[in-house]
Amino acid sequence: MxxxxxxxxxxxxxxxxxxxxxxxxxxxxxxxxxxxxxxxxxxxxxxTREALLAAVFQAKLDSAERVLDEARLVEAPVAVALHRYVEGIVPMSREWPVDVRKMMRADPAASVRRQAQSARLDRFVQRAADEGLLRGDVPVAWARATLDDLVDAAAHRFPELEPPRAADLVVDTLLNGLGRR
The missing domain is CATH 1.10.10 (Arc Repressor Mutant, subunit A)
Incomplete structure (x- = not known):
């Protein structure tokens, strides 16, 4: 091209x-x-608008995939990987603000890709729990939902937050707010 x-x-x-x-x-x-x-x-x-929207969804998924890969969710220490993930996903979410739920309804192939990406994050949060970084009385699904909400807040409700600061806040909130007492 x-x-x-x-x-x-x-x-x-x-x-x-x-x-x-x-x-x-x-x-x-x-x-x-x-x-x-x-x-x-x-x-x-x-x-068509649908064709454009499908391409936007694919571009968002491509960007999310890069963020997940660069975070090194499996290899890096949990806090480091979490910081890398948030520092990358916040600007990606701002750049590609389309609603993922619409994407999943509109495009079955995109839905499969998004589910695979979501499973990577599920495994990562489970790893944090297995390593004792999350309180044992907090369900892992709750911790994952909290991570998603914190990222959404950092990306969209607090657009003035620079990604490194957003990552600091999310990591601290998740690991200390849900961390072991």
């Missing part, structure tokens, strides 16, 4: 993610204009 075509595709996907998260009925013409490309450019690549 030519460099200008790659830039245009990236602009359309990122703009589409932002605008469709704000208003799912946003027109393709509005997305094209906001991305700084011609409508025909968008329609040539994505004949």
């Amino acid at each position: 030519r460099a200008d075509a790659a830039r245009n595709l990236s602009a359309v996907l990122r703009t589409g993610a932002r605008l469709l998260a704000e208003d799912p009925s946003t027109s393709m013409g509005t997305i094209a204009a906001e991305a700084g490309v011609d409508r025909r450019t968008v329609y040539r690549r994505f004949p």
